[in-house]
Amino acid sequence: MARKTGSHSEITGPLIRQAAEELFAEHGYAAVSMRQIAAKVGVQAGALYNYTADKQSLLFDMMQAHMDDLLAAWGAEDKGQGPMDALEAFTRFHIRYHLARPKAVFIAYMELRNLTPENFQVIEDLRKTYETHLEDILQAGKDDGAFTLADTKLAAMAVIAMLTGVTTWYRDDGRLTQDRIERVYWNMVRKAVGA
Amino acid sequence: MARKTGSHSEITGPLIRQAAEELFAEHGYAAVSMRQIAAKVGVQAGALYNYTADKQSLLFDMMQAHMDDLLAAWGAEDKGQGPMDALEAFTRFHIRYHLARPKAVFIAYMELRNLTPENFQVIEDLRKTYETHLEDILQAGKDDGAFTLADTKLAAMAVIAMLTGVTTWYRDDGRLTQDRIERVYWNMVRKAVGA
DNA sequence: GCTTGATCTGAACGATTGTTCATTTATCAC
DNA sequence: GTGATAAATGAACAATCGTTCAGATCAAGC
Structure with missing residues (x-):
């Protein structure tokens, strides 16, 4: 049939x-x-x-596509002028992009340990690349005095964890609009980096 | 044998x-x-x-014990005087407690969907109780003017996500001591809540 | 030294797993 | 219509799954 x-x-x-x-x-x-x-x-x-080819490829291809898309989308994003603009752009972009594809995000965070070692390394490198983009923004802001940071790497981890956390509780029919969430989080991020 | x-x-x-x-x-x-x-x-x-009794009980008992211990430990913690002291106590406690038992923490966050619906509800309630403890601190601080918060619930989620994120990258033999991490994070939390 | 009871083995169960492949079916080009 | 080819079936594969249980084994109490 x-x-x-x-x-x-x-x-x-x-x-x-x-x-x-x-x-x-x-x-x-x-x-x-x-x-x-x-x-x-x-x-x-x-x-x-x-x-x-097999079940593993199904997972890996899906995670790799997600990370590639994420990096490409951030690359195409308007980052404004200077570290302050860039950090706001990153904050809003991260929330917006992640809330638009909750399943892919969830899988990318939860299924890392179900990748073969070789596949894991590929995804891990992509994730690290994304983290570094934020770290570079924070470092630039620290260098020119816009941000007050005790530890740039720590701050990058803290900000990403905070922003990604939104995906765990956000509901489309929830109390808050996405734009309001972006603004509230940007306020917290801005204050956290001492700007 | x-x-x-x-x-x-x-x-x-x-x-x-x-x-x-x-x-x-x-x-x-x-x-x-x-x-x-x-x-x-x-x-x-x-x-x-x-x-x-079965594999499911093995998971559930372990998660329930973890949450019970967490709540009991926070209950026994010295919270100082007022919301500011309490928030610092919570920040430091959360980091310290979670870094001390990374496996239990990891499981508690990753295996929620492998619980039966009834078991899930029990764990979810315990998690919610813990969240509320932080929310109460933030609300008290907002009420007495110690904190500047646009949205207490959102801030609680943001802080917990940020703090729990530490467990994803912390290594015992890493660059930073636990006490330094606590201090850096407390600084970011304090600034993020506008205090 | 015998009995009792706790503890573990080892085999078995039906179900399900990822994957393969010969075969069947439907579509398209001519 | 006819042949070629892409796409899906359905059965089969060895392996493994969670769980059960009769029987073997040991420690302790008397």
Whole structure:
């Protein structure tokens, strides 16, 4: 009963990635079976292997794409003039970007230990690159006296943890608009770095 | 070949909990088998069921104990005088307590979705109780003018996320002493709440 | 030294896992 | 229509899963 109506190859592939993302985010990589993913797409388990080498690739490709997109999006972002503008841009960008794709973010943080060592290193390097972008902003602001920071690296970790934390409690139908959250957080970040 | 030397019941129980904690923290609950836990203790899988009803209880009991201990420890903590002292006490306590038991903390944050709905609710309530302790401090400080906060709930989430983030990068043999980390973070928290 | 009871083994259970592959089906080009 | 090819089925694979339990083994009480 293969190929019921029309050609499926350009549709099944994305559907599989989407189903995998939703299931991984909800139950965790290790707790999700290939058969569950297939069932969500409406296909048998064997068909998945026309689109992915194995289960691990499904996870890795998804995480790598997420990190690549994140870095590209930040690269394309308008960063204004000087460290202060850049830090506000980073704060707002990070919140906005992460809230727009909660599942991918969740997976990127939770499933690191389910990557093979080689795959883990690739993702870890991308994550480190992103962190360094923030660290560079903070360092520049410290150098020109805009920020007061005891430890730039620590501050970078603190800011990222604080901002990413938003994804754990934010709800689309919640009490606060996204713009208000951005403004409140930017206020806290600004004060925390002594500006 | 049961019972090689001496009575083991008082020793095997804790060993199982410890082995489970280490394995869950390293590989995740779903990725760890009862046989792996048993092997780490040096026992057959069947023996585990003298000490736990099932795998789920192993996870739940461990998470509940962690949250109970956390709440009890904060209850016993010296909170000084007024919101400012209390916030510093909370900041330092949270960092110190969490860095002392990284595995339990990691599990408590990562394995929530592997709890049954009933078990999840119990842990979630305990987590919420802890959050409320911080929220109360911030609210008291806002009321008496010690803190400047646009949104108390948001600030509580931001502070907890920032502090808990320490566990993701801290290493015992790292660049910074624990006391220095506490001081740097307290400085950032203090400034972030406008005090 | 025998009995009792706690503790563990070792085998077994049905179910499920990721993955492979021969086969079937549907579509497209001609 | 016919042949080629892409796409999916469905059965099969060895391995592993959580859990149960009868039986073996040891320590302690009398």
